[in-house]
Amino acid sequence: MPETDGATGTTGGGYEPTARTVPSRSRERARYDRETVHSILDQAYVCHLGFVRDGAPVVLPTLYGRVGETLYVHGSTGSRPLLAAGQADPGLPVCLTVTHVDGLVLARSAFHHSINYRSVIVHGTAYQVTDEAERRMALDALVDHVVPGRSADSRPANAKELAATAVIRLDLNEVSAKLRTGGPNDEPEDMGLPYWSGVVPVAPVHGTPIPADDLAPGIATPDYLAAL
């Protein structure tokens, strides 16, 4: 982790905690260093993007990509949040959350049941990206987020596809990670209870790639899929 970060000018490599990014409980689980935040963001496939529409909250699952200290989300130019980000002035307030479930925590008491998890919550304002070079970079990042190295091994978007795609950006400024690890935290007086206690690990696993029905003969499964 660098001592200073050129992109934001903050020192120590971390995000500055704010009233919104300090949790109201379990503060010892919060993290603000970029390494932890980036790692959690880079390992998930979907984020949950929250915004306000007609005064009510909306939470949509969507793909995303990260380039340095910026997240990109894309969608049809007809999609509601992306339209809102383009129309809103000055931008669309959003909350973007990413969560990994790492384990089921079974305590002796019902009360102390929990899960081990890693999450990142980003508060900020999303803006539509209009610069053509940035839009192309963002779309590459979105594809490479799903499968690293894939954007270079597929047909790039053409003019028609680019015109049909809206891209919004959200800078990583007001950001926190939160995580729970380890075993159950039972009360001392519960230790003698006759209930099994421990953790069941959970992790996503990739299956064997399934070629498209109409895949032309002679096209081998690419090496970058083996690295997933």
Place this chain on the structure above:
Amino acid sequence: MPETDGATGTTGGGYEPTARTVPSRSRERARYDRETVHSILDQAYVCHLGFVRDGAPVVLPTLYGRVGETLYVHGSTGSRPLLAAGQADPGLPVCLTVTHVDGLVLARSAFHHSINYRSVIVHGTAYQVTDEAERRMALDALVDHVVPGRSADSRPANAKELAATAVIRLDLNEVSAKLRTGGPNDEPEDMGLPYWSGVVPVAPVHGTPIPADDLAPGIATPDYLAAL
């Protein structure tokens, strides 16, 4: 699926589509039947709960449980959304979203990259649960949501723990599921391109249960963990 549902009086077993639950795009992926919605809700461990605080969206990952046509979320009595649901009159507008990632869809064109997923979005108003019997039922449902059968094999909450726990309920009325399955949808003119195309399946896998460090000798791993 029953012809009529006693809880809501609707016929046909499905949720009535509303302006908020008809997607602005890919409408063919939307589902409104209870069987699909319940199945997606019951298989996930965390939901993403969205609400509005000081005019801005907040999205928090949290555990939940389902009892019939009601979802329950719990937390510390000091947690922000749960406090808000208790103080707000008439309740707290929320959007609760659950998403499964089932596969990475690699198309020949960058534009048609996607993921296979199943999601449920619930719009509604959350209310604090004050009835003691409903609170206990909700807490059992939350534990059994993580591991079916577990609430009967752990110490129930005592009076102090119950007092420290806030429970909110969200009825399943304005609900939709959305899902994508199958292979990539490439353009006909891209079929001859020399890029591998297909789907990489993704699924959560449970590892071998890890007993707590201080688990008393002689307590065997319960059978219900083998069923996960």
